[in-house]
Amino acid sequence: MAHSSCFSILPSTGAPWVIPSALQLLLLLLTLLSIRYWLQLLTTRQLTSVFPLNPHRYQLEFSFPVLLAMLWIAIQFVSSLEREWGEWHQTLAPSQPVTVEQIMQSSLITFCFGTILILMLALAHFDAIQKLGFRLNEIRQQLRDGAVGFLLALLPVTALLLLTYPFRSEESLHPFFLLLKAEPHFSTISWIFISAVFVAPLFEELIYRVLFQGWLERLLPPYAAILVSSLVFSIVHGFPDCIPLFPLALVLGTLFYYRRSYFSIVMTHALFNAVNLALALANQQNSA
Secondary structure, three states: OOOOOOOOOOOOOOOOOOOOHHHHHHHHHHHHHHHHHHHHHHHHOOHHHOOOOOOOOOOOOOOHHHHHHHHHHHHHHHHHHHHHHHHHOOOOOOOOOOOHHHHHHHHHHHHHHHHHHHHHHHHHOHHHOHHHOOOOOOHHHHHHHHHHHHHHHHHHHHHHHHHOHHHOOHHHOOHHHHHHHHOOOHHHHHHHHHHHHHHHHHHHHHHHHHHHHHHHHHHOOHHHHHHHHHHHHHHHOOOOOHHHHHHHHHHHHHHHHHHOOHHHHHHHHHHHHHHHHHHHHHHHHHHO
16 A cells, blocks of 8 residues: 655654754754745745746646546545545544555555656657756756755744644554554665655655646646645645645745756655654654
């Protein structure tokens, strides 16, 4: 079974929360850098001061890859709403830990599906593949854009994580964290890292930004396309994570629109998941 890739690192209400000193310094540095870019945005009041607009873009027509992406989103969306309905009416069984084998299988299927979608895009839009975001030039700039995207998302996501803390419980923990608590082995950590930091960002950014948002931009104004794709992305991840993940999705959508770089949005998403996973592992180790 596939699971949403973004997850919060806050423990359930009443659980101890311990962050090692080294990670505290890292978080402080990241926070200061985040404040620096937000001040730059507030001073200039221009997104192009952070993300210069890339004029080389291509708006997707409705095609088979877009249809497959929308079907996948629809399945995840309905599943998320059913899960929330069951939790609201207390008819849903508590989350059970997934197994390492399930993570391996899910990662392989997801990676293969994503690869097929990219190949289909390349065959259908060979001349415009770079304008869809698959650029191999300006690698350093794309790395910089991905890092800045992560820093811009850090402050609002952290603030909303803290605000939603009272709504978190043991039952709302991501299945990956339940598995980590039950089997804190190297193989478990490795496969969760591969799934959350590599496979999921590659696949979800392809689905939500390149295909879904890329198609919406043909139908809607840019801000509306970003808003719709961000709302859907957030809702799929369920309550309460949908609230702090909404600003992350807005940053990802904005970054993709301005820079048209698949690599940059994957990097932003991967950095977010990597930091969350590192903090969760450090907290678990110190709480043991």
